[in-house]
Amino acid sequence: MVFMARPSVAHAERIKDLADVAGVRSNPLVGYGLVVGLNGTGDQTSQAPFTIQSLKNMLQQLGVVVPAGVNPQLKNVAAVAISADLPAFAKPGQKIDITVSSIGNASSLRGGALLMAPLKGADGQVYAIAQGNLVVGGLGVSGADGSKISVNIPSAGRIPGGASVERMVVSDISSSAEVILNLHAADFTTASRMVKGIDTALGEGASRAIDSVTVAVKAPANPSQRVGFIAVLESIDVDPGEAPARVVINSRTGTIVIGSHVRVLPAAVSHGSLSVTITERPKVSQPAPFSEGQTVVTAQSSIDVKQADSRMFLFAPEASLDDIVRAVNQVGAAPGDIVAILEALKEAGALRAELIVI
Numbered sequence: 001m002v003f004m005a006r007p008s009v010a011h012a013e014r015i016k017d018l019a020d021v022a023g024v025r026s027n028p029l030v031g032y033g034l035v036v037g038l039n040g041t042g043d044q045t046s047q048a049p050f051t052i053q054s055l056k057n058m059l060q061q062l063g064v065v066v067p068a069g070v071n072p073q074l075k076n077v078a079a080v081a082i083s084a085d086l087p088a089f090a091k092p093g094q095k096i097d098i099t100v101s102s103i104g105n106a107s108s109l110r111g112g113a114l115l116m117a118p119l120k121g122a123d124g125q126v127y128a129i130a131q132g133n134l135v136v137g138g139l140g141v142s143g144a145d146g147s148k149i150s151v152n153i154p155s156a157g158r159i160p161g162g163a164s165v166e167r168m169v170v171s172d173i174s175s176s177a178e179v180i181l182n183l184h185a186a187d188f189t190t191a192s193r194m195v196k197g198i199d200t201a202l203g204e205g206a207s208r209a210i211d212s213v214t215v216a217v218k219a220p221a222n223p224s225q226r227v228g229f230i231a232v233l234e235s236i237d238v239d240p241g242e243a244p245a246r247v248v249i250n251s252r253t254g255t256i257v258i259g260s261h262v263r264v265l266p267a268a269v270s271h272g273s274l275s276v277t278i279t280e281r282p283k284v285s286q287p288a289p290f291s292e293g294q295t296v297v298t299a300q301s302s303i304d305v306k307q308a309d310s311r312m313f314l315f316a317p318e319a320s321l322d323d324i325v326r327a328v329n330q331v332g333a334a335p336g337d338i339v340a341i342l343e344a345l346k347e348a349g350a351l352r353a354e355l356i357v358i
Contacts, residue, residue, distance in 0.1 A: 012237035022180035033117030048104035078106035095161035108154035174223035189241025245353035
């Protein structure tokens with residue numbers, strides 16, 4: 001499928017939607033724990049010995065000693081990795097969402113409960129404690145003959161508000177003489193217009209552009225005024241620069257997004273397709289009665305080759321996005337064919353756009 005971005009009329013956007021304040025960001029957390037209460041869909045302990053080891057360590061801390069050499073064969077326990085993002089300025093006692101993912105061979109975490117597990121930051125310090133009942137959107141069922149059906153991913157789930165913050169990360173926005181704004185997308189035009197918009201609202205010389213990403217704004221000397229100042233700063237409207245000419249192709253899904261500024265130089269394109277169909281029809285050779293022969297299955301293949309009529313279409317000078325889409329639609333090109341056409345135009349130097357394949 002192909003999506004195209006139509007040329008849009010310039011419109012103002014808030015600085016809040018275009019940039020982030022430097023130093024105000026989330027921090028990733030990660031942890032390890034056990035999910036219990038599964039309906040026989042947990043880890044097969046013979047293939048995931050770390051699950052039994054973790055369970056023994058937990059029981060020992062609770063005063064239950066498992067005899068040496070005894071390895072309980074549990075199917076309702078799964079070892080999991082826990083991940084979360086600690087928001088900026090999060091205070092102890094606040095709740096954050098967590099994601100729980102199986103790291104063993106558990107087939108499903110549906111119906112399980114995560115036992116208390118610490119979440120650590122990159123510095124090794126514990127910043128939150130996770131625990132709670134999982135919400136799993138996936139479903140997996142299997143039969144005795146090995147057949148199975150899986151909908152989404154049943155081996156991962158979430159716990160809304162499943163972790164309690166125990167330690168805050170200091171985000172200091174009051175020590176510097178300037179507030180630093182970092183644009184979400186590097187663009188010299190947007191940075192220049194942001195400086196102009198800030199100077200218009202706060203006075204000439206209130207800000208300066210350091211590069212295509214960073215804009216520095218003079219801040220009040222009184223730290224208590226910083227919050228109100230940033231609130232005013234984020235509400236200033238800026239006309240962002242237009243995106244560069246770009247074509248993005250998702251090779252996995254066949255999705256193609258073409259920007260509004262994509263242009264094509266004069267070029268003639270010939271498009272055709274070749275399809276090969278191979279059909280296998282196994283044939284059973286049955287011996288005559290009392291001949292002591294054996295039944296033999298022989299392969300019988302049929303090959304069919306079809307070649308569609310090639311068509312040629314011409315791109316006029318500076319062909320626009322509408323012209324490109326109209327031309328490829330007239331020849332009935334599929335998404336895969338459009339990718340080939342765009343790549344050929346790029347190789348020929350006729351495509352005035354950046355071609356990105358993801």
